[in-house]
Amino acid sequence: MTTKEAFAQEYEKSLYAIAGKGFEESDIKEKYYALGNLIKSYSGELWHKTRKKQNASSEKSVYYFSMEFLTGKFMKKNLEYLGLFDLAEEFFESKGVCLGDLFDAEEEPGLGNGGLGRLAAAFLDSLSSLGMPGHGYGIRYEKGLFRQGIKNGYQEEIPDNWLVDRNIWEHKRYSEKLEVRFGGRIDYILKGDKYTFKHADYNVVYAIPYDTPVLGYKNQNVNNLRLWGAESPEDLDLKEFSKGNLCGAFNKIDETKSISQVLYPDDSYYEGKKLRLKQEYFLVSAGIQDVVRNAVKNGIDLKSMDEYIAIHINDTHPAMAIPELMRVLMDEHGLEWEDAWEITVKTCAFTNHTLLQEAMEKWDVNLFRELLPRVWQIVEEINNRFLNKIRNGEKAVSLTDIEKLSIISHNTIHMVNLAIVGSHSINGVAKLHSDLLKDRELNHFYRIFPEKFNNKTNGIIHRHWLLSANKGLADLIRDLIGTGFERNPIELKKLLEFTEDSQVLNKVESIKHNNKIRLAKYIFDTKGIKVNPYSIFDIHAKRIHEYKRQFLNILHVIYLYDLLKNNPNLDILPRTFIFAGKAAPGYYLAKEIIKLINRVADIVNNDLTIKDKLKVVFLENYNVSLASLMIPAANVSEQISTTTKEASGTSNMKYMMNGAITLATLDGANIEIRDEVGDDNIVIFGLNDYEVNAYYRDRNYDPVKIYTENKRIKNTVDKLLNGYLGDAFGEFQPLYDSLIKHGDQFFVLGDFDSYATAQKRINTLYKDSQNWSKMSLVNTAGSGVFSSDYTIERYAKEIWGVGAPERKD
Numbered sequence: 001m002t003t004k005e006a007f008a009q010e011y012e013k014s015l016y017a018i019a020g021k022g023f024e025e026s027d028i029k030e031k032y033y034a035l036g037n038l039i040k041s042y043s044g045e046l047w048h049k050t051r052k053k054q055n056a057s058s059e060k061s062v063y064y065f066s067m068e069f070l071t072g073k074f075m076k077k078n079l080e081y082l083g084l085f086d087l088a089e090e091f092f093e094s095k096g097v098c099l100g101d102l103f104d105a106e107e108e109p110g111l112g113n114g115g116l117g118r119l120a121a122a123f124l125d126s127l128s129s130l131g132m133p134g135h136g137y138g139i140r141y142e143k144g145l146f147r148q149g150i151k152n153g154y155q156e157e158i159p160d161n162w163l164v165d166r167n168i169w170e171h172k173r174y175s176e177k178l179e180v181r182f183g184g185r186i187d188y189i190l191k192g193d194k195y196t197f198k199h200a201d202y203n204v205v206y207a208i209p210y211d212t213p214v215l216g217y218k219n220q221n222v223n224n225l226r227l228w229g230a231e232s233p234e235d236l237d238l239k240e241f242s243k244g245n246l247c248g249a250f251n252k253i254d255e256t257k258s259i260s261q262v263l264y265p266d267d268s269y270y271e272g273k274k275l276r277l278k279q280e281y282f283l284v285s286a287g288i289q290d291v292v293r294n295a296v297k298n299g300i301d302l303k304s305m306d307e308y309i310a311i312h313i314n315d316t317h318p319a320m321a322i323p324e325l326m327r328v329l330m331d332e333h334g335l336e337w338e339d340a341w342e343i344t345v346k347t348c349a350f351t352n353h354t355l356l357q358e359a360m361e362k363w364d365v366n367l368f369r370e371l372l373p374r375v376w377q378i379v380e381e382i383n384n385r386f387l388n389k390i391r392n393g394e395k396a397v398s399l400t401d402i403e404k405l406s407i408i409s410h411n412t413i414h415m416v417n418l419a420i421v422g423s424h425s426i427n428g429v430a431k432l433h434s435d436l437l438k439d440r441e442l443n444h445f446y447r448i449f450p451e452k453f454n455n456k457t458n459g460i461i462h463r464h465w466l467l468s469a470n471k472g473l474a475d476l477i478r479d480l481i482g483t484g485f486e487r488n489p490i491e492l493k494k495l496l497e498f499t500e501d502s503q504v505l506n507k508v509e510s511i512k513h514n515n516k517i518r519l520a521k522y523i524f525d526t527k528g529i530k531v532n533p534y535s536i537f538d539i540h541a542k543r544i545h546e547y548k549r550q551f552l553n554i555l556h557v558i559y560l561y562d563l564l565k566n567n568p569n570l571d572i573l574p575r576t577f578i579f580a581g582k583a584a585p586g587y588y589l590a591k592e593i594i595k596l597i598n599r600v601a602d603i604v605n606n607d608l609t610i611k612d613k614l615k616v617v618f619l620e621n622y623n624v625s626l627a628s629l630m631i632p633a634a635n636v637s638e639q640i641s642t643t644t645k646e647a648s649g650t651s652n653m654k655y656m657m658n659g660a661i662t663l664a665t666l667d668g669a670n671i672e673i674r675d676e677v678g679d680d681n682i683v684i685f686g687l688n689d690y691e692v693n694a695y696y697r698d699r700n701y702d703p704v705k706i707y708t709e710n711k712r713i714k715n716t717v718d719k720l721l722n723g724y725l726g727d728a729f730g731e732f733q734p735l736y737d738s739l740i741k742h743g744d745q746f747f748v749l750g751d752f753d754s755y756a757t758a759q760k761r762i763n764t765l766y767k768d769s770q771n772w773s774k775m776s777l778v779n780t781a782g783s784g785v786f787s788s789d790y791t792i793e794r795y796a797k798e799i800w801g802v803g804a805p806e807r808k809d
Helices: 002-020 030-057 076-082 085-094 100-105 115-129 239-240 251-260 270-297 302-307 321-332 339-349 365-371 372-391 400-407 415-421 431-443 463-466 471-481 489-498 502-527 548-564 588-605 626-634 651-657 670-677 689-696 704-708 711-718 731-739 748-767 771-784 788-800
Strands: 061-065 134-137 145-151 155-156 178-182 185-191 194-198 203-216 222-231 309-314 347-352 361-362 412-414 426-428 451-457 536-541 575-580 614-619 636-639 661-664
Touching: 002 030, 002 085, 030 076, 030 203, 030 222, 030 302, 030 431, 030 588, 061 115, 061 270, 076 100, 076 203, 085 100, 115 222, 115 309, 115 788, 134 270, 145 270, 145 771, 155 588, 178 270, 185 372, 194 239, 194 321, 203 270, 203 431, 203 711, 222 270, 222 704, 239 365, 239 788, 251 270, 270 309, 270 321, 270 365, 270 412, 270 661, 302 309, 302 339, 302 471, 309 321, 309 788, 321 339, 321 372, 321 412, 339 372, 339 412, 361 614, 361 704, 365 412, 365 689, 372 400, 372 415, 412 415, 415 626, 415 661, 426 431, 426 614, 426 748, 431 451, 431 670, 451 670, 463 626, 463 651, 463 771, 471 489, 471 502, 471 548, 489 575, 489 771, 502 614, 502 771, 536 626, 548 575, 548 614, 548 711, 548 748, 575 626, 588 614, 626 651, 636 651, 636 689, 651 670, 661 748, 661 771, 704 711, 704 731, 704 748, 711 731, 711 748, 748 771
Parallel strands: 061 134, 061 309, 134 222, 309 347, 347 426, 426 451, 536 575, 536 636, 575 614, 636 661
Antiparallel strands: 145 155, 178 203, 185 194, 203 222, 361 412
16 A cells, blocks of 8 residues: 555654654654554545545445444554554554554553443454445444442442544534434314324434544445534533533533543433433434435435345444334424334344343333333324234234233333334344243244344454454464455364374463463453462453353362462462453442452462462453453463353353353353354363253242252351451442342353363363373364354345345455
8 A cells, every 4th residue: 555665754744734843843642643543544545535435336335333432442443443553553663663562552442341242343344344335323422431440449430531532533414413403392283174293392412433543454345433422512601601600601501511521421310311212312313314414315215225225233321223214204304103113114123132130221201201202102103003013913812921022011111122123024033032032031022023033143353352352363363374364264174184283282382371371461461469370360351240141150269278378388370360241330249259259369379388379360440452361361261150040151252262161051152153163172161051941930049058068068158248358347338239149140150060160170170281282282273153244244134134245255
């Protein structure tokens, strides 16, 4: 694309434009902004050409609506995708500057939290890298979720001011702003023999689009991530300001800006619920208006909109896209209900991400009606027509099922029901998850709409999690099988030819060890904890939640520690247990689990009598950058969710791709990982789905019986209360009670013995370094099928009706 000399000249001009300084006098942050600005100029031309080509084409476009897009940093990726990485690295080295220092200067975008956001970002990456027209709609959170700190062992939530300076990658399009309306009333106006609806006395919020280019991998294709920022149409109230009423003067502005301030405000109280509902409608209203506006601009007949546009709803948060599309088609473009409904159902598709009832969103009718009066009317009409249809349909439906099928019941709007009724496709994100949706959680819908339900197992960006995050392993793979896997990762299967090659296995072990040294240095630099890179790095990094069972993991660590205290010469390989993840601010027990992990870490890491055989580390503020450091260094990947609770997981795929051995329940995509690598290359434990479902059905799970009859479990659990951990009286009583008094709903005690046995197997397997490296290589070889490129190809063909280009190896 450019030469070294041209790059140097263009960078110098960019630095002058950004900072008004030369190279020597500018600081790292200014150098970073100048490089970002230069990359934007390269990608901007490609973006323009892509947009022009897509607008001129009749090719169908995908619009992906998600509350989260956990993109990670952009600079390194964009350099790699443009093919400029080596040139930029050489240029900065010649100037005595490490390019990595510029990467460190970039703020991590606070646009997501967990798997939902990582999946959304992966899908945008794959859409662009496969050359498909596919764009994202989200919210430009100014503070993100929160920056996690640890104080006295407890999680501390700190505002994540990732936009405190500037975001060099975004383009603000103020001239393309849209109005989003809240509150007010609906007037009925008779025109001829039918009524029309007019929204009156509403409050306006401006939705300002901020566009970020999403580059395809070395293919000159650029799609768009459009994030909406909320601004007030009103300026400060000068009258109140002059009176000295500063709060009153900025009241309207601050109230409006709160919509795009924080990801997932605490909705355990009324105002938090109201703000979250505002956020969700703000996203879908701005996005749907924008989709329709662009369709009209490009000459698309809205009655055939589904032939040109696919709208995908990523979990229930954007489910209001369905009634909002109806509103825009009817109220703003004059379509009749029947036509608008047919278009809406054919255009919209829905991905369900959970089996947890509490995560299937519900809204109080009174709040919904007050905030969104016209959308409420449409939702009510959708429900009435749907219920009339099933009551009068060919299939018999019981009164019990009708209540479960209803979008509105008991003064509550069930968003998952709305998403299913208003979409032509409903998919789960792993085979087990999809089967459970059809057979159990959503069986009442499946019996009516069997043709709508399908599975699309999640995927990951192999370009990031292997090619970029683990360059040592990627280089070895190129040496062994060539470069075809870069664009067609199923070719990683060719690595199976080398599983008996001792030289290759030694290199696999050496690469892993170097990655562990790198992580060990980070741990020492940030935590002051010295860990042994020759120990087994056992990593459990994900959102802190009871069903993900960090509690089971740390209870086992307590058990191991007690064994070592009683016998320091115990035949156990050195182990380093590493935890990371955030707990929701209002999730008390999850925060107690974090406290317990940190308390155990303080005790274990400072006990000289166990001869450094055990270390425990909690790494705070888990994000994409930290994950990119941790995942290549893992020997063991903890995927120990309660069976039937994890929809899919994607971290399991990332660790597998990087050669970690998965320690897992048969939950989510762990089953498909086992199918790829075989029982000898994964460590499985715990209750299976039939056993878990039987406990739920028969209600005969008895944790108290397990606790009283199993001496090992009782001794371990009692340490939560008996002062063994040096805690204040009753500090961990809530965790104890969750097991003994409140039914142990996630089967921690039921799976403890099986988990301990699995951990002993890990210890035995790791002693044979050649066999362990073979297992590692088999996992990498089997991971290609989990590339998000393949997932997107299946979405494109089977849900969206978008043409996927033929692969070029």
